[in-house]
Amino acid sequence: MDGIVSSSTGIGPVGGIFRADDGSWILDFNKTINIMHPLQTKLWGIFVGLQIAWDNRFERLLIQSDNKEAINRLNGANASFDSYSLIRAIAK
Secondary structure, rough: EEOOOOOOOEEEEEEEEEOOOOOOOOEEEEEOOOOOOOOHHHHHHHHHHHHHHHHHOOOOOOOOOOOOOHHHHHHHOEEEEEEOOHHHHOOO
């Protein structure tokens, strides 16, 4: 899952790809969102990806992100109580 944001427009696409254990393609997604902060864009990519995984009844996931803050906050003991509602939603 990934996302970027344009500093001039504030528009950021998020997207991701689902692969099988052997690396073969299952499906991909993309969505444009209006988010100004890079951390929120990364989190939205994870959140949308999780929704798609849920809809497709995927049971096991390995989520990869290049945003250390997002990973640390999501893996933290207090993710369910984080100040970002999006982190709380992902943790749930």
